[in-house]
Amino acid sequence: MPPEPTADALVELARGVRARDKASISRALNLVEDRRTSARSSVGTLLGALRDDAPRGTRVGLTGPPGVGKSSLAAALAREIRRTGRSVGIVAIDPSSVRSGGSLLGDRARMGFDPTDTSLFVRSLATGGEAGGLSWSTPAAVHVLAAAYDVVLVETTGVGQTETDVRHVADTVVLVIQPGSGDVLQFLKAGVMEIPDVIAVNKADHEALARRALADLRGALHSLSVVGVGRELPLVATSASTNLGVDALVAAIDTHREALAPTLAxxxxxxxxxxxxxxxxxxxxxxxxxxxxxxxxxxxxxxxxxxxxxxxxxxxxxxxxxxxxxxx
Ligand SMILES: Nc1nc2c(ncn2[C@@H]2O[C@H](COP(=O)(O)OP(=O)(O)O)[C@@H](O)[C@H]2O)c(=O)[nH]1
Ligand SMILES: [Mg+2]
Structure with a gap:
């Protein structure tokens, strides 16, 4: 067991995180993953040192059932956001994995990331399936990444507690679904999660299916009066495979975040x-x-x-x- 870092070391670590030093960010995330109660005061000190006076950046939660393409879409979003000149940190949460060290998001080659890009950081968070660990570590990890990167993407598995957690740390929650599934209705009806800010119908390269999914979804949202609560829910068809609609999804996220600006703090x-x-x-x-x-x-x-x-x-x-x- 490593000893608890001193307050000075934590301030230094915070400086490294802000300077976007990858080794510092990794160390900070290791600390966040530390389940020992004794680590919590260190995390508190670290997050205190990372606090911003004025809110900045964009924090995006990607949620939805397994297999819909959240990881692939996170990668596609990250590439698109990098293209616009902003830096991106991604954290993937998987309660079923003990330590996957990034395998959740697939190998970086598959994600098509430039390994020399210092403005892009990807990490999956070990949670060991423990709900307590999850609610403990997810927001802390987001705070760490948000101090370093312009945009933070959080991928969750779309089950139970992670939903609540992602809502607490995200400015914008994107629900990802795929065509031909009744997922979205189940999600919304069961009240499993609060209504998302944006819905992405991924795998829209299956064009006919995607068109139908969008139409079904519009109808469903309408009959659920979601649109009637005074907020248009943006629907975007995307394909993480062909990059279709990924720019539109970034635009929808930015639009939501901009609308939130006056009340962001x-x-x-x-x-x-x-x-x-x-x-x-x-x-x-x-x-x-x-x-x-x-x-x-x-x-x-x-x-x-x-x-x-x-x-x-x-x-x-x-x-x-x-x-x-x-x-x-
Ligand atoms: N055809 C198609 N397949 C996709 C798309 N996005 C993801 N996939 C595939 O769907 C599977 C699950 O993707 P993944 O990103 O791991 O989903 P996650 O569990 O939601 O993170 C993988 O085999 C992906 O290659 C897409 O836009 N179109
Ligand atoms: Mg995934």
Missing amino acids: AHRAEGEAAWTTHLFVRLHGEHGVATLGGRAELARHVRDALATDAAPLAVAALSARYLAALSN
Whole structure:
């Protein structure tokens, strides 16, 4: 077990991350993956040092059922975004893999990335199938990458908790589906996830199928009154194989992110608060919530804690408060 880094070392590490030094970024992500409770204060210090005064960059969540082409599309998006001159960091989350070291996204050759490109970083996150580890590490990894790259893409597997997590860290959530599947209806009907910001119908190189999928989807969204809630849901047909529509997907993501700009700081603060609350509830359960005075009180404590600390340290502060309340 490596020793806990000193505060100075963490500030230095943060500097390396901001300077887009790949070795520093890798080390920071290793720290984020460290499941030991003792690592959490280090992560808190690191994220604190990486905090920005003004919100910047774009954080995109890619979600959807396995096999629809999220990884392939992430690669295609990354190439397109690089073409526009922006830097990109990708993190793939797979609860089923213990340590895949990038294999999730396929080998880099398959992704067609230039290995000498210093403005592109790809990493899959080991989560060992543990939901707690996932909600712990996903937002922290995104924070690390967001301090280094203009655009962060987070690929999740579209199941359960990852959805909630990606919502907390993404400015824009893209639901990826494929033609000929009833996936989207299931997703939306079951309320498995909140409504995404953009829907990509991938594998649109199967042209007839894609056309039908888009038509079905428009009808479905209409009958579900999704469009009626005052927000047009952009639908984009894409092919990660032929690059069809990938530029349009980037444009849809940028448009959504631009529309969010006036409220971006509040949106991110909300995500940070949701993450902190989630971690606290995981640690201490409903008893913890009750002990701190109920949901509304907890929300106030969370806000207070986040005013001074990044989320992992804020959770520690809340835990201390909980323990103090218990011993009263
Ligand atoms: N025809 C076609 N196949 C695709 C496309 N995108 C991905 N695939 C294939 O679909 C399979 C699953 O892709 P992957 O990116 O791993 O999906 P993920 O599980 O959602 O990440 C792979 O065999 C890909 O080559 C596409 O746009 N068109
Ligand atoms: Mg994948």
